[in-house]
Amino acid sequence: MTDINERHNAKMKKIKAARDKMMETKTETKGLIMVHTGPGKGKSSSGFGMIMRCISHGMPCAVVQFIKGNWDTGEKTFLRDRFADECRFFVSGEGFTWETQDRARDVAAAENGWRIAKEQILDPEIQFVLLDEINIALRYDYLDIDEVVDFLMTEKPQMTHVVLTGRNAKPELIEAADLVTEMTLIKHPFKELGVKAQKGVEF
Numbered sequence: 001m002t003d004i005n006e007r008h009n010a011k012m013k014k015i016k017a018a019r020d021k022m023m024e025t026k027t028e029t030k031g032l033i034m035v036h037t038g039p040g041k042g043k044s045s046s047g048f049g050m051i052m053r054c055i056s057h058g059m060p061c062a063v064v065q066f067i068k069g070n071w072d073t074g075e076k077t078f079l080r081d082r083f084a085d086e087c088r089f090f091v092s093g094e095g096f097t098w099e100t101q102d103r104a105r106d107v108a109a110a111e112n113g114w115r116i117a118k119e120q121i122l123d124p125e126i127q128f129v130l131l132d133e134i135n136i137a138l139r140y141d142y143l144d145i146d147e148v149v150d151f152l153m154t155e156k157p158q159m160t161h162v163v164l165t166g167r168n169a170k171p172e173l174i175e176a177a178d179l180v181t182e183m184t185l186i187k188h189p190f191k192e193l194g195v196k197a198q199k200g201v202e203f
Contacts, residue, residue: 031160032178033152037135037169040183041202047130047163048075054128055086061128062088062120066113067136067166073203088126090116103142110142121156128161135166138173149176 036043054061063079079087092113113134120129137143149172156162164173174180189195197203 029159030178031156031158031162033156033176034161034163034179034181035135035169035173035177036163036165036181036183037167037174038182038184039167040185041188042183043165043167044075044132046181047132047165050128050163051075051079051087051130055083059127060086060125061130062090062123062126063130063132064090064092064113064117064120064134065132066092066110067133071203074200088120090120092116106137106140107142110137113137114143114148118151118155121151121160121162124157126160129163131162131164133166134164135169135173137166138170139166139168145170145172149173152176 036046048063051061051063063075065076076089076091079089090113092109114137117129117131117134120126134143134148138145138148152162153176164177169180190197
């Protein structure tokens with residue numbers, strides 16, 4: 001056992017030395033453009049986890065929720081009821097596109113959400129903005145991808161972080177982003193077992 005511990009300690013010392021050397025070169029800070037996409041679960045959940053971090057660090061933040069509409073989601077209730085001063089929460093969508101079945105209304109709702117999003121991003125008090133499910137609005141061309149990317153690249157304040165979630169992120173957005181995470185679907189109870197969306201897990 002002593003030999004195993006000594007080898008482990010020696011290995012960890014080498015890793016730490018290499019890590020410390022690498023970290024010496026990582027000195028830049030900037031407001032990041034982050035994309036959470038892919039068919040797997042966890043895109044919005046990750047974004048809201050980051051909102052919790054911001055609140056904990058005293059960073060004023062905002063959420064603009066596209067598509068989901070007036071769903072009674074846990075995160076909306078939690079933030080509006082308990083952290084309204086720390087995090088502004090806006091809902092622009094009227095529900096999933098297959099429910100509204102009205103493209104003109106969907107486009108109008110998305111455009112209103114994007115207007116609000118730009119206001120929040122440009123607000124000097126706000127340091128972090130979550131654009132939840134905006135990728136769906138972009139996928140269906142409810143918003144102009146070139147306009148969104150151009151705004152993020154040229155008008156977003158230097159130190160403001162923006163997270164954009166939703167499946168099928170467009171290549172232009174992926175190219176512009178600083179960080180892109182793809183959630184991969186391996187198993188899901190809805191498909192595998194016919195289990196419907198449940199409180200505390202999906203919403």
